Amino acid sequence: MSTEKIPYKIYLSEDELPKQWYNVRADMQKKPAPLLNPATLNPVTPQELGAVFCDELVKQELDETTPYIDIPEEIQSFYKMYRPSPLVRAYCLEKTLGTPAKIYYKFEGNNTSGSHKLNSAIAQAYYAKKQGLKGVTTETGAGQWGTALSMACSYFDLDCKVYMVKCSYEQKPFRREVMRTYGASVTPSPSMTTEVGRKILAEFPDTNGSLGCAISEAVEAATSTEGYRYVLGSVLSQVLLHQTVIGLETKTAMDKYGIKPDIIIGCAGGGSNLGGLIAPFMGEKLRGVADYNIIAVEPASCPSLTRGVYAYDFCDTGKVCPLQKMYTLGSGFMPSANHAGGLRYHGMSAILSELYDQKLMSAVSVEQTAVFEAAQKFARVEGILPAPESSHAIKVAIDEALKCKETGEEKTILFGLTGTGYFDMYAYQAYNDGKMSDYIPTDEELQKSFASLPKTN
DSSP, X not given: OOOSOOOXXXXXXXXXXXXXXXXXGGGOXXXXXXXXXXXXXXXXXXXXXXXXXXXXXXXXXHOOSOSEEEOOHHHHHHHTTTOSOOEEEOHHHHXXXXXXXXXXXXXXXXXXXXXXXXXXXXXXXXXXXXXXOSEEEEEESSSHHHHHHHHXXXXXXXXXXXXXXXXXXXXXXXXXXXXXXXXXXXXXXXXXXXXXXXXXXXXXXXXXXXXXXXXXXXXXXXXXXXXXEEOOSSSSHHHHHHTHHHHHHHHHXXXXXXXXXXXXXXXXXXXXXXXXXXXXXXXXXXHTSOOOEEEEEEEXXXXXXXXXXXXXXXXXXXXXXXXXXXXXXXXXXXXXXXXXXXXXXXXXXXXXXXXXXXXXXXXXXXXXXXXXXXXXXXXXXXXXXXXXXXXXXXXXXXHHHHHHHXXXXXXXXXXXXXXXXXXXXXXXXXXHTTOOOOOOOOHHHHHHHHTTOOOOO
């Protein structure tokens, strides 16, 4: 344990970068429920998944026993262009809040894509190239995943087709242009270019879109085009696996200085950044080595963990994907056009859903005006303009730090700062102009959506 003052930023050396991803499922006594074929209601086979995903990614998706999976050297080399990412002590925020709490954040926005999404994008593009594919299709909400994948595909000379949630496509034109600059084609979703898109528009002509809609279109485009596969930016176990570089780096950096977090906080949409951050800490919790208070933070407008049901559901609105057991609002749920586009997904990762159901982590929902208030406070003292998604974690980190101020407890708080908000100025403008509003779905709206859940018994 080091006795020196904790620096503002803790960096690891290249030699300390993870050489393997950590598969938290290996330490889970009760595993996540298997994906089901919606036609047969039987667990999906590798062959069935192979029609949609790259072969190696199918293996990773179905592997729930191997604790550590080697990171290919070419991916390790790419990681070194922007990793390790810093673990930052939020001294200025602590001082502003007047809290005895120690606050740390893992900053994943120090790459051109502006977020943690590149950690999985480069891995999925690598496996697609290794398989000899022509290209990939995907969806994107806030645009961070689409940006990251367009970069990764450009690196490996792969075609990239992105279906971007309509409201984000309109709110974030510059994020869209970054994707196009890297060579991707970008289509607002739902669109008239796919059968499922036309069907969704016929039923919901005024929809702002959702990640569920965009997933359906991307899957259809991949399965109907020779030489293409679909890749996903969150939710699936393979994605959470790749994102464990976040948590593994964080754990190594904290161990280096003898730091043990009491509270670990992450925003939660599909679950990729939260799952990646908490993985090694959750592993210790599962093995009985240590205990942590882990909090998932989601928008009140799309509260899958806090108000959803734990059931099998389609991963997409068009109902073309396998069924996954998860906390869900129903695949037909259409979230309001809130500004945290990356959190507008109706369900939650199967891994995180199971951990939450076992009460190994908790969840809270927050309204977007309070989120932007926290984002502004953070930006003014820490010098980083955070993404709206990340700001959900900032909001709850501040809340927890203020609780410590009231009680006098010197807790250590860790949260994930998943990316920057420089392409989210439309949202910041709405907040600064006092035009931002909050929307919370009613119980009646949710019940209507729950009624359409598939029958699996």
